[in-house]
Amino acid sequence: MRILSHVSAKPYSTFRFQQTLAEVIELSSIADLNAYNPVSAPIVLGEGSNTIFLQDITAPICRYIATEKSITTIDDNYGLLHVAAGHNWHELVTWTVDNSWWGIENLALIPGAVGAAPVQNIGAYGVELADRCLYVDFYHWQTKQVQRITAARCSFGYRDSIFKQDLAGKGIIIAVGLLLQKAAMPILNYNGLDNLTKNVSLKTVYETVINVRNAKLPTPDKLANCGSFFKNPIISHEQFVSLQQVFPTIPGYKVNQHSIKVPAAWLLEQQGFKGYCHDGVGCYEKQPLVLVNYGSGTPNKLLELIAMITDTVHRTYAITLEPEVRLLSASGIIKA
Ligand code: EPU
DSSP: EEEEEEEEEEGTTOOOOEEEEEEEEEEEEHHHHHHOOOOSOOEEEESSSEEEOSSSSSOEEEEEEOEEEEEEOOOSSSEEEEEEEEEEEEHHHHHHHHOBBSGGGGGOOOOOGGGGGGTTTTTTEEEEEHHHHHEEEEETTTOOEEEEEEGTTTOBBBBBTTTTTTTTTTTTEEEEEEESSSSOOOOOSTTTTTTTTTTTTHHHHHHHHHHHHHHHSSOOTTTTEEEESSOOOOEEHHHHHHHHHOOTTOOOOOSSSSSSEEHEEEEEHHOTTTEEEEEEEEEOOOOEEEEEOOOOHHHHHHHHHHHHHHHHHHHHOOHHHHHSSSSSSSSEEEEE
């Protein structure tokens, strides 16, 4: 266990606001977890690629940093990849591709740690973690026990899971189990991958995803951001049809018989937010759903920009945008 006191928040959030964290506790084994007795529920953090600190944080911040992984062959085709929560996600994807395992190549280049992946059920280019996850190992602060939660019990949804709901604040993810396979299973229906042929190699899918992402999304190392800032809103079929009367080009993707998912990026672009700057923060010029910090941004300016966007979208479309990113106040979560 390593405890760091009064550290700069900058390396702990890819949005890189200048805040201070009172205490960061790094844990790397079950023994560490057993020895750690938090007075109140700590804030759990991975690599900070989906978390923005709006104030100096007084609550303890906990990170599980173990990175071991192992793959067990199930039969001629399937393999079970067990990986500790502290492993970097993209490095894991690269490792699976280098070792000829299909399954998570469409999730290449998503920033962050493996342990964060189930929390918001990361997804991109037609695949989400839920499609490959077998189980999540969860350590409960109160009982000091590890519970293996099968995927069926993780309540995975669109950028949602039990870890954001019933289990929020109750413990920490320490490992994830993924089902991978040797036989090719390219998922190529998403825009950008749809020009690849069915006999495409694993490496080509992986490299294409990286190229598509690099063309659209800013690299957090170069321009501070936390990926998509808002979730794509899901509205009723009736509301979608009435919006179509006024905005005939509005895109929508069927979620089920009653609901349609509308790309928030489209709503933002239509309202002039693409490339919009607001005193050091703004909407990325190639993808307005990604809010960025140009270096001089402050939490207040970000909150102003969020209010501007959500008010405009609500006034124009009667749609309520919800943040996908976790915004933290001094003692904990403001919005999840
Ligand atoms: N669009 C515009 N203008 C733009 C960009 C997009 O109008 O400048 C519209 C288009 O209609 C486009 C649609 O938005 O077809 C969807 O855009 P895109 O494919 O870029 O995806 P997204 O819905 O904005 C989601 C995820 C991303 C993920 C991509 C690819 C959410 C909140 N975001 O973005 O995930 O990489 O799909 O699968 O669901 C993240 O979660 O941080 C993230 C980056």
